[in-house]
Amino acid sequence: MTGAGADALLRLEGVHTDIGRYRILHGVNLEVRRGRVTALLGRNGAGKTTTLRTIMGLWKARSGRIMFDGQSLAGMATPHIARLGVAYVPENMGIFGKLTVRENMLLATAPSGFAESHLDRVLESFPALKVKWDSAAGSLSGGQKQMLAIGRAIVEPRRLLLIDEPTKGLSPAMVDQLVAALARLKGEQTTVLLVEQNFRVAEAIGDDVAVMDEGHINHTGDMAALAADESLQHRLLGLRMADGL
Amino acid sequence: MSENWRDRLQLWAPYALTPLIVLAALPAMGVGPWLTLTVAGLTMGIMLFLVASGLTLIFGLMDVLNFAHAAFVTVGAYVTVSVLRPLVGWTTEYSLTLNLIALFVALVSAAVASGALGFVFERVIIRQVYGAPLRQILITIGALTVIEQLVIVVWGPQALVLPKPASLRGSVFIGSSSIETYRLVALAVGLTVAVAMHFFLTRTRLGLVVRAGVEDREMVQALGYHIRRVFVGVFMAGTALAGMGGMMWGQYQELVTSQIGDSMTILVFIILIIGGLGSVGGCFIGAILVGLTSNYVGFLAPKLALGSNILLMALILLWQPRGLFPIAEH
Numbered sequence: 001m002t003g004a005g006a007d008a009l010l011r012l013e014g015v016h017t018d019i020g021r022y023r024i025l026h027g028v029n030l031e032v033r034r035g036r037v038t039a040l041l042g043r044n045g046a047g048k049t050t051t052l053r054t055i056m057g058l059w060k061a062r063s064g065r066i067m068f069d070g071q072s073l074a075g076m077a078t079p080h081i082a083r084l085g086v087a088y089v090p091e092n093m094g095i096f097g098k099l100t101v102r103e104n105m106l107l108a109t110a111p112s113g114f115a116e117s118h119l120d121r122v123l124e125s126f127p128a129l130k131v132k133w134d135s136a137a138g139s140l141s142g143g144q145k146q147m148l149a150i151g152r153a154i155v156e157p158r159r160l161l162l163i164d165e166p167t168k169g170l171s172p173a174m175v176d177q178l179v180a181a182l183a184r185l186k187g188e189q190t191t192v193l194l195v196e197q198n199f200r201v202a203e204a205i206g207d208d209v210a211v212m213d214e215g216h217i218n219h220t221g222d223m224a225a226l227a228a229d230e231s232l233q234h235r236l237l238g239l240r241m242a243d244g245l
Numbered sequence: 246m247s248e249n250w251r252d253r254l255q256l257w258a259p260y261a262l263t264p265l266i267v268l269a270a271l272p273a274m275g276v277g278p279w280l281t282l283t284v285a286g287l288t289m290g291i292m293l294f295l296v297a298s299g300l301t302l303i304f305g306l307m308d309v310l311n312f313a314h315a316a317f318v319t320v321g322a323y324v325t326v327s328v329l330r331p332l333v334g335w336t337t338e339y340s341l342t343l344n345l346i347a348l349f350v351a352l353v354s355a356a357v358a359s360g361a362l363g364f365v366f367e368r369v370i371i372r373q374v375y376g377a378p379l380r381q382i383l384i385t386i387g388a389l390t391v392i393e394q395l396v397i398v399v400w401g402p403q404a405l406v407l408p409k410p411a412s413l414r415g416s417v418f419i420g421s422s423s424i425e426t427y428r429l430v431a432l433a434v435g436l437t438v439a440v441a442m443h444f445f446l447t448r449t450r451l452g453l454v455v456r457a458g459v460e461d462r463e464m465v466q467a468l469g470y471h472i473r474r475v476f477v478g479v480f481m482a483g484t485a486l487a488g489m490g491g492m493m494w495g496q497y498q499e500l501v502t503s504q505i506g507d508s509m510t511i512l513v514f515i516i517l518i519i520g521g522l523g524s525v526g527g528c529f530i531g532a533i534l535v536g537l538t539s540n541y542v543g544f545l546a547p548k549l550a551l552g553s554n555i556l557l558m559a560l561i562l563l564w565q566p567r568g569l570f571p572i573a574e575h
Binding site for chain 2: 056058077078079082083088090094096097098099103106107108111152
């Protein structure tokens with residue numbers, strides 16, 4: 001995405017995706033570099049969520065190539081993609097409300113159960129989960145659910161995290177907590193493709209950036225460069241987005 | 246009343262409903278009939294639960310409305326007749342051990358036969374109509390008719406007698422109450438299966454996947470589980486349970502006809518709606534409520550007996566429009 005020879009863990013080439021009769025992705029080209037956080041920005045309806053769902057195999061690409069670490073994901077079922085080490089945190093968080101926090105986390109582990117070191121790391125990042133460990137996940141607050149969703153995604157070592165608008169609807173205090181946890185992930189060289197509407201969050205965490213509009217990528221580059229260029233922000237994202245509203 | 250208390254009441258009221266109905270019936274009929282009818286209601290409820298639990302999971306997991314579920318009840322009942330015929334020496338002997346072994350063999354056979362048929366049914370019929378509710382209704386109703394006719398071809402059109410084992414006929418007397426021995430055995434068997442199912446769903450990884458799949462099957466797939474494979478297993482288990490229900494119901498009535506499954510269908514759907522679609526716990530409470538209501542109302546107001554469960558369903562839906570313990574959102 002940001003220059004030849006970059007070590008891309010995930011590469012999308014000319015990906016088209018239809019939902020029903022409507023074409024949502026119009027030839028998406030995107031690279032996510034290993035060990036970096038790529039922020040995928042864009043207005044509502046630009047195709048960001050569809051991009052994540054297409055990578056995850058939840059919606060099938062009509063054409064184009066999706067390569068994950070040199071392996072084609074075309075036609076691969078979602079569970080296979082997950083087992084390659086791709087974790088997905090959807091916009092609605094995908095929490096199983098009737099299950100306890102422990103059961104939600106357990107579902108994301110290997111058959112042998114929790115690896116203590118990974119679990120400790122998650123609970124250290126999100127101490128609220130420890131307190132609510134045996135409570136029904138449906139009883140958690142919105143922020144706690146988001147912590148559970150992200151904690152579940154990293155309770156096992158993953159090669160790629162796809163996170164869809166994790167700060168949506170959260171209080172500022174909760175956003176700060178989440179940003180700290182995501183920054184810690186970044187520090188551990190976890191590869192992340194982060195869809196985010198809040199520019200300040202994307203700026204704080206992202207290494208690279210891709211901006212979508214009307215189903216295709218119209219800008220890629222360094223996050224820092226976009227953050228420093230207000231006129232580019234306004235041109236690509238519009239005022240609301242650039243203002244972090 | 247504070248918000249907190251109102252929430253708690255809302256949470257616990259569905260659990261309190263069954264004990265309240267049981268207690269309310271006591272002064273209306275006296276201890277003797279009350280005990281007899283309560284055991285009868287619990288037995289009927291537990292047998293209905295066996296049939297309904299599979300159906301609620303099948304719907305909850307994959308949105309499949311299987312109107313042919315009754316066919317697996319019928320097959321289970323007929324397989325019981327065939328299995329117990331050569332074991333007639335064990336069932337006519339007045340030996341509790343031999344009688345229970347014969348029943349166990351019949352129960353396992355009914356479950357295996359119905360489960361195997363369920364496996365084929367899922368592959369041949371259900372797999373073609375995922376995500377198409379109208380086609381599901383049409384094809385499963387059609388399949389129900391075909392299976393019932395095939396049962397007639399194999400076992401004949403006449404009703405078959407299925408006498409209870411010798412030591413399970415008659416009654417046990419507790420004070421002025423008379424309780425059929427077979428009902429106690431059926432209750433014990435049903436409760437054992439229900440406890441085993443509870444253990445499976447709450448203590449095993451696969452059970453966890455099933456419960457999660459009922460809530461959000463897409464997320465379960467995103468966590469690396471093949472929901473279709475899980476569904477095949479659940480479909481087989483559900484039809485096997487229906488076969489067990491057919492075995493126990495046939496033995497309870499001592500008569501098996503090709504309509505035996507149909508006779509339970511309306512009650513099973515009422516249970517699913519009362520309990521909340523996709524909820525096994527709700528299904529259990531719904532089945533017990535239906536069993537108790539049928540027996541109590543049949544005794545207290547025989548003219549209302551026919552419509553009592555529909556009335557019960559209507560009242561519960563007025564109170565809880567999505568059933569007592571709804572899970573499936575889809």
